[in-house]
Amino acid sequence: MNKRFWQSVLAMILIAFGFTLIAPQKGFSATPQERIDGSIQLIREMIDQKDSPRMAALIEDAKGVAIFPSVIKAGFIIGGQRGEGLFLRKDPTTGRWYGPNFVNITGLSYGLQIGAQSIGLVLVVTNENGLRGFMGDNVKLSGDLSVAAGPVGRQVEAGTDSRLKASIYSYSISKGAFAGLTIGGAVIDVDENANAIYWGASMSAKAILGRPATDTRIKPLLREIAILEKKAH
Secondary structure (H helix, E strand, O other): OOHHHHHHHHHHHHHHHHHHHHOOOOOOOOOHHHHHHHHHHHHHHHHOOOOOHHHHHHHHOOOEEEEEEEEEEEEEEEEEEEEEEEEEEEEOOOOEEEEEEEEEEEEEEEEEEEEEEEEEEEEEEOOHHHHHHHOOOEEEOOOOOOEEEOOOOOOOOOOOOOOOOOOEEEEEEEOOEEEEOOOOOOEEEEOHHHHHHHHOOOOOHHHHOOOEOOOOOOHHHHHHHHHHHHHHO
16 A cells, blocks of 8 residues: 555544544533632632733723633644633623633644643633624634734733734633633534533523623632733723
8 A cells, every 4th residue: 555545544543533632521521610610710820920911901891701721732743622611701881791601612733742731721802703703602713703812911012913903812821831822723612511500401602691690609700800800900
């Protein structure tokens, strides 16, 4: 058999391996409360970062925030990523939050990579275009829904979207390192099971994000977000 055939076989094996890495595993999904607790810890860690004021300023005027306490990225040449989290919609005029809508993020990545790592990921949604994506059952972070590495510090630095016109800005933290993160091609899906557990009934993302976030279970996370927002001043 020729070389091209074996290259094709190897590629298919690696792709299958990548999908295995990101496939949901029954019995290993975090509960809604675990996701909230993880989100609280992630926001607290970001509060402590000296470069977070620009992120805080974006959240102040945001349309919503997606928080993933742990996104696992792993692979060999072709890799995958998967994480469980939640999305909160915000009315920037009143400062009120709505939700949470529980979501999962998955995706494949390509290039020189080996091993695995876990990162905390926050996506700040800044306009109506970005919000519309999260009001449905799933959203792909590419194409018209632009995602840019979030600016850090108190000034917009080179290498970021300095005009701040992207629909979504992404931030990550791993092993204490905080930075804007370039992410694209991933898909965010609604976790119907987690939502049914939290809300006690099956509801659409739009219905969930129309409900004020007043439940005692989500209030501790909202308090931490409010503390983070104060770093903008």
